[in-house]
Amino acid sequence: MFAASGGYCQNPECARELFIEYDKKFIHVAEMAHVFAANDFGPRADDALSKEERGAFENLILLCSLCHTKIDKAPDVYTDRIILGWKRAHADKLRSLFGVTVFAKRAEARAAVEGPLRENRHIFEEYGPHIEAAKDPESGAAERWKRKVLEKIIPNNMKVLAQLDANRHLLMGNEVSTIERFRQHVDDLQARHVHGYQEGASRFPAEMAELLRD
Template identity: 50%
Template structure:
């Protein structure tokens, strides 16, 4: 690789200072293929932490996202803020909704998005637009439920998300 190619973002690999020095002092002992393999392995481990893995088929992706979507839908049906309890100031259901949003729905959405992102090549063009709307929906939910910054209406859950990778 040229010096410019080595400095590109796509070539970035995070190493501890010791390993970085070892590689820089003896680059011939660490061929490019070896370092790229480290990078791929690290990327796979990080994706695995979020439940994302590269799939071979659209059906594989779908099989991974449907249980998460199903869980979110069940929670939404049971506790969503549009239900009658929202008019009862003594109801504890709002707290249950907020806890489920932070502990289950938003993390599930992040897992779904991570799966869709690593399998983007399997998505059809019209699905890519839905994925981006879903990304904005997640961003807005996180702003509302994890911060005190709510600046306007939140993007609603895109109707087409349950159809992704069908």
């Protein structure tokens, strides 16, 4: 959901940033909203939906707290058709923003993802939690790393995934598996730096370095 939002409220008339800096700390103001209610009594409830369908990606949208309150307080105004339209429009805008292109050649698709991957690698090497300064809690290294993750690494990861998903027809062999492991790495990174979970994260797949190479 955070990847699909691109860091902004998915109401196209709002587009508030969901990750903001406050008092030298990064916080998120995102709320996961249901298109059709999670139960039989909530806004836009549909008792024909199963529990799995109510919790599925297709039935969720990421909004700022104000927009979430609006759609649930006025479900007759903000119908399921309108909310799903927001989600589609937001996805189209992100594809345009990220410059997603369907390519005919593997080398072209590779070139489109090399830049963001290279930048992420450089940021990790310069600011990652393994550097010497990270051992000193007074150095500010941990806060700097978190800022880099939120402002650069996560958006770059979303650009890469968007390009790869648009060019799945060019993938060969184990490359689909590599991308899915990368997707889980991205999800774990977001869980730690956006949601604050302290669980261990999966490692960046080394095979990404050879992805789409002939």
